[in-house]
Amino acid sequence: MNLINLIFYTFFIFNSPIQDDKIKTSEIKVFGNCGMCKSRIEKALDRNGIKMATWDTKTKMLKVVYNSAKVKETQIHTWISEVGHDTEKAKAKDEVYAGLPFCCLYRDHDHSGMKDN
Amino acid sequence: MKIRFLCLFISIMLMTTFAHAQKIMGLVIEKDNQGVEQPLPGATVIWLGSTKGTTTGANGVFLLNKLEGYKRIVVSYVGYKADTITYEGQSPLKIELKPETLNEVVVQGWRSSAGMDQLKPINTVVMTEKELFKAACCNLSESFETNPSVDVAFTDAVTGTRQIQMLGLAGPNTMISVENMPGVRGLAASQGIQFIPGTWIQSIQVTKGVGSVVNGYESIAGQINVELKKPEESEDLYLNGYVNESGRSELNANITNHIGKKLATTTLLHASTRPFEMDQNDDSFLDFPTGTQLNFINRWVYSDGKGLLTQWGVKVLSDTKFGGQTNFDDEDKFMTNRYGLEIKTQRQEVFGKVGYQFPGQPYKSVGFQWNGSLHDHESFFGFTQHNAKQQSAYGNLIYQSNIGQTNHKFKTGISFQYDNYDEVLSNAQLPILIRNNNGSELAFNTLDFDRTEQVVGGFFEYDYDNHKNVQVIAGLRMDYHNIFGWLFNPRLHTRFLLTESTSLRASAGKGMRVANLFTENTGILASARQIVLSNFNTNEAYGFKMDEAWNFGLNFSQDFTLDYRSGSFVLDYFYTNFVNQAVLDMDESTREANFFGLRGKSYSHSFQAQVDYELIRRLDLRIAYRYLLVEADYLSQRLQRPLIPQHRAFMNVAYETRNLWKFDFTIQWLGKQRIPDTSLNESQNQLPAYSPDYVLMNAQITKDLGKKWSVYLGVENLGNYTLSNPIVGANDPFNANNNFDTSMVWGPIFGRMTYAGFRFRVGEAKH
Known part of the structure; x- marks a missing residue:
């Protein structure tokens, strides 16, 4: 019985978010297609001040949790566009876009019907 | 200040946009027979009437400089109809080219072979290449360092042979398959995991408990499936070199070629050597044998692009190990001046798979996999000679489909x-004893264990998935064995999603196998123990029935997010209960190695808890604890299985920097292990009843240099913990009263070992 209680409380602790005024969460639409885009976008946001960045391949929404004292949201848009992905506030350069792998060419085709690994 | 920045930012944006207007971007594609767009790399794009132009990149994209006065662009590619378009400022352009002949078959991409996919309710841990790189050395036997479910232990102190253990049960109770075909079994069971070089491995799937009936009846404690590098997804060239401070060196090369769009081939090469005699503990015996291994695979894949996929290949292996006392040479063979040993393995194998996916019905497929092999094992240990040959053939035809809706497969x-x-086992000095059930005793200096096994069987596996929270896989197989008769093996796997992040799995099933007594226990061949066989329950094979065991498992796993980083918590419990087993008893007498047919009970309880968590960004932590209770009724009493730690704790820390440095550190604590009774030995050869507990540590640093190169440097056994006297009676191995025994190994034989290596690759892996 003790073990069950322990497990229960452990989950309770794990599932309760930590509160902090500076920590903000933004949902940003980022254009892209596939799993390769996902890792590129998330890697671009692997920076100090960003606690978490997860991009959803299906909804194209990026959920980003960041410390607003260190990072501004406009900066996040720039970082994403710098690796070749458009957002509604920042557009990637053609040169960068042209270097993306085929499956990520979101301006030319969407990913439906393609096999994603 | 901020406004100024913004102005600057906007003006830079405008300038760059303006500059780009001088270039036109476009994409050239084709449509495959499924109507899916595919890029056309290398297509020519030129302004009509000029020589100015460009070609498309690997992704089909081109950037074309504008040319004053020209408006029409021609796009062409060999084998396709050229297209001319008029440029009127639109960007990006998208051009689809069509093949010149309408019947041209366009490749639809490589598909994995039919009927060989993984099953979800079966709790399988996939170890990818990234995970395998954490321990760069060297072959399958050394690949499980970061996996707390699989233990690897030395079988003896002289041959350097490692054996895996799952649930506290000896290696061969775990079925090791290569691409879901019988891989390491039969005579290969002891040495075989050293014959799969690490750089040949694409991924490893580790399943605890019984596996799927599709792969046969042999998995009892678990199943380890190894996927090798495949032509359709490998780099063009992959080189790996490794050397450690003892001189152990390895060289691996993987070469892949695509011949047209339908045919591709990969060649995997391995050469390794241990050139120098090493005796760190000064017991006059080599710590590991010297020797060389040459190993080769050439494999092919053909896809017709319409659902048919064919694979075939050959494997050739040659491995030699020399060990024993230092300075042993051929003249000392079968003499008492020096103790020597040799293991020579020659193996040839052919294998293949044919799969057909029905068009428009992705759930329906038929596949056939087959292999044939010749395995030649020649060895001697002092006066003991063990020579064996195995010829094998295997075929498996699998059909899979739906019943009505997609819930029922x-x-x-x-x-x-x-x-x-x-198979022949002989010893001119110390005969093998057969203790018949009626009490009579026969002694043989040479014994033949020749046999032919033919097994034909059928299986059916039903998979129910409500696509919500319940999945059930129920499998059954019936086989007819020419020696052991009908074999009946049911297996059940279930999975319940309690919440989105909580799942509970339960499994139950039976597995069977024929134990190859001598290849699986090489340690007793390199000892002064007399081999005794007793308590027979059949007249066939070694005189024992097939090992047969029921396995029950429970697995609870919880995914969690803590401070925005994810982790998981897994608890599992497995119970294995043997109905029949050929048991090796080392306790009945220190002078004997007793094999007997199980009369009472033999079981294993395994409980494991594991937490994985990303402690800080790019720093992964894995902590595990395992408790084992493995016991059997030996000839005179119930005892714990020897040389297995009851408690084991494990921690792995992996940190990756943004600029591609990788740091790995593994530490494990192994609790005390029971050592077989040695109280009858002379006092200097007696061992304590239990080993002390000890700690093992490994560390590795890897640095990626660009896309092609990576280098690594590591240390094994960082704490330099070794057994001071791993061999009992090493001072006089031929003295019958000296109880020479190399099988009492419960820890590392060699100390701290530094190694370094590199990887070089050309071309991208596609997976």
Whole structure:
């Protein structure tokens, strides 16, 4: 019985978010297609001040949790566009876009019907 | 200040946009027979009437400089109809080219072979290449360092042979398959995991408990499936070199070629050597044998682009190990001046798979996999000689489809396995004893264990998935074995999603196998123990029935997010209960190695808890604890299985920097292990009843240099913990009263070992 209680409380602790005024969460639409885009976008946001960045391949929404004292949201848009992905506030350069792998060419085709690994 | 920045930012944006207007971007594609767009790399794009132009990149994209006065662009590619378009400022452009002949078959991409996919309710841990790189050395036997479910232990102190253990049960109770075909079994069971070089491995799937009936009846404690590098997804060239401070060196090369769009081939090469005699503990015996291994695979894949996929290949292996006392040479063979040993393995194998996916019905497929092999094992240990040959053939036909809706799937098929063994064990000095059930005793200096096994069987596996929270896989197989008769093996796997992040799995099933007594226990061949066989329950094979065991498992796993980083918590419990087993008893007498047919109970309880968590960004932590209770009724009493730690704790820390440095550190604590009774030995050769507990540590640093190169440097056994006297009676191995024994190994034989290596690759891996 003790073990069950322990497990229960452990989950309770794990599932309760930590509160902090500076920590903000933004949902940003980022254009892209596939799993390769996902890792590129998330890697671009692997920076100090960003606690978490997860991009959803299906909804194209990026959920980003960041410390607003260190990072501004406009900066996040720039970082994403710098690796070749458009957002509604920042557009990637053609040169960068042209270097993306085929499956990520979101301006030319969407990913439906393609096999994603 | 901020406004100024913004102005600057906007003006830079405008300038760059303006500059780009001088270039036109476009994409050239084709449509495959499924109507899916595919890029056309290398297509020519030129302004009509000029020589100015460009070609498309690997992704089909081109950037074309504008040319004053020109408006029409021609796009062409060999084998396709050229297209001319008029440029009127639109960007990006998208051009689809069509093949010149309408019947041209366009490749639809490589598909994995039919009927060989993984099953979800079966709790399988996939170890990818990234995970395998954490321990860069060297072959399958050394690949499980970061996996707390699989233990690897030395079988003895002289041959350097490692054996895996799952649930506290010896290696061969775990079925090791290569691409879901019988891989490491039969005579290969002891040395075989050292014959799969790490750089040949694409991924490893580790399943605890019984596996799927589709792969046969042999998995009892678990199943380890190894996927090798495949032509359709490998780099063009992959080189790996490794050397450690003892001189152990390895060289691996993987070469892949695509011949047209339908045919591709990969060649995997391995050469390794241990050139120098090493005796760190000064017991006059080599810590590990010297020797060389040459190993080769050439494999092909053909896809017709319409659902048919064919694979075939050959494997050739040659491995030699020399060990024993230092300075032993051929003149000392079968003499008492020096103790020597040799293990020579020659193996040839052919294998293949044919799969057909029905068009428009992705759930329906038929596949056939087959292999044939010759395995030749020659060895001697002092006066003991063990020579064996195995000829094997295997075939498995699998059909899979749906029943009505997609909730109900099934796999069914038939399989056969043929094994012909030609095995001789002899010892001119110390005969092998047969203790018959009526009390009579026979002694043989040479014994033949020749046998032919032919097994034909059928299986059916039903898979129910409500696509919500319940999945059930129920499998059944019936086989007919020419020696052991009908074999009946049911297996059940279930999974319940309690919440989105909580799942509970339960499994139950039976597994069977024929134990190859001497290849699986090489340690007793390198000892002064007399081999005794007793308590027979059949007249066939070694005189024992097939090992047969029920396995029950429970697995609870919880995913969690803590401070925005994810982790998981897994608890599992497995119970294995043997109905029949050929047991090795080392306790009945220190002078004997007793094999007998199980009369009472033999079981294993395994409980494991594991937490994985990303402690800080790019720093992964894995902590595990395991408790084992493995016991059997030996000839005179119930005892714990020897040389297995009851408690084991494990921690792995992996940190990756943004600029591609990788740091790995593994530490494990192994609790005390029971050592077989040695109280009858002379006092200097007596061992304590239990080993002390000890700590093992490994560390590695890897640095990626660009896309092609990576280098690594590591240390094994960082704490330099070794057994001071791993061999009992090493001072006089031929003195019968000296109880020479190399099998009492419960820890590392060699100390701290530094190694370094590199990887070089050309071309991208596609997976």
